[in-house]
Amino acid sequence: MRKKEEKKISIAVIRRLPRYFRYLSDLIKLDIKRISSKELSQRMGITASQIRQDLNCFGGFGQQGYGYNVELLYDEIGKILGIDKRFSCIIIGAGNMGNALANYQNFRNRGYDIVGIFDADPRKVGTVINDIKVYHIDDLESFVAKQHVDIAILTVPGSRVNEVASKVTALGIKGIWNFSPTDLKLGSDIVVENVHLSDSLMVLGYRLREKLNGSEQ
Amino acid sequence: MRKKEEKKISIAVIRRLPRYFRYLSDLIKLDIKRISSKELSQRMGITASQIRQDLNCFGGFGQQGYGYNVELLYDEIGKILGIDKRFSCIIIGAGNMGNALANYQNFRNRGYDIVGIFDADPRKVGTVINDIKVYHIDDLESFVAKQHVDIAILTVPGSRVNEVASKVTALGIKGIWNFSPTDLKLGSDIVVENVHLSDSLMVLGYRLREKLNGSEQ
């Protein structure tokens, strides 16, 4: 019932956790109290074996002959993902994507507070997006000196992102959520998660064309 | 020099292609004419072996003792990704994310034309975003009857997405780029590419916390 000690967990497993979390959240909404790995596997379209093995990386949350208690499992995965802890985030780049992210209420629910938005455009500075103030990028240093920031969300053009990322790193921010198409070249003491939308779209295009061509034959 | 016949290419390889494409584009901008798998591997932070093996899934684009011709390789990967072909896309959901995507010029450069935006909110209908008209969701059927649509980009709330996805599927659209946090339950004749932003952010949070805790010890 307690957590396994220090067996390095693969990133593939980690990336599945939010999905489990979503499905469990849905089960709670449906007022389902218990679930077997078999039934969950059918809902999620993966194997029961994988679910059991994934969950066992973190400890035995289930019970033989019974399955998993939905609410308990939800809480446990939430703890693993750190939903109970809060992160302080800033958005750099008040363009369309920055705007969209600033307006996402979901992030706050998941423990991510957006405490400021930064941009180089003086016309944007001083405005407010979803109750969050827009500051000039030059005020980033003094802002970070006053208020701790865990994560910088970068929605700046690809041409600027390396410069901004260096600045952010120099200020001691340890996490970057990068929306620019450019890969960041940074040291190993900073965690970067990329969201390359164009890449994703191109993969969709490839798969779609493959499917369409395949059905012609 | 010609393409390998019908050896099924894994999705892991496909997902790396856009990244190769980006790096080659950068090399062209730097006016670099040739590159070895070794040098590219150093730039990209992966192994040379992987690059050679990935590229060989599609054919021998390199030359022993020389390496790869940057421009040629760029063109070949472009062809594989179908950059030369065009896709007709619509955005469903004219909220913040829909707006942001409608304003991305990059998609058009990559062969993805956004030909219409749809929303249920009558206040949005009739407006124009980045020269693209916003229509009422009820006009989707007649729109699709007049104009072929390959891909639907879904930026609607999670609560609506299944309903919208069914409608889209019924109209014969074969590709979905899904931005809602909900997984879509659809038949196998439709290709779905998910962009689960919350999932990505939670993974960043996990990795960041792991790093911070790890350095404490």
Place this chain on the structure above:
DNA sequence: TTAGAATTGACAAAAAAATAACAAAATGTT
């Protein structure tokens, strides 16, 4: 209370992916 059914956790096997190794071919150098 007992027997049968269900289901996990752990381990084994299989499959997939990544990396390494190397012969073959082209380049560059003297």
Place this chain on the structure above:
DNA sequence: AACATTTTGTTATTTTTTTGTCAATTCTAA
């Protein structure tokens, strides 16, 4: 022109990931 160097394409090996199996445990129902 000869030879050392570079570098690919391909095959072999290793590692990682996924899937399958089953004893042990708990539940359920008579």
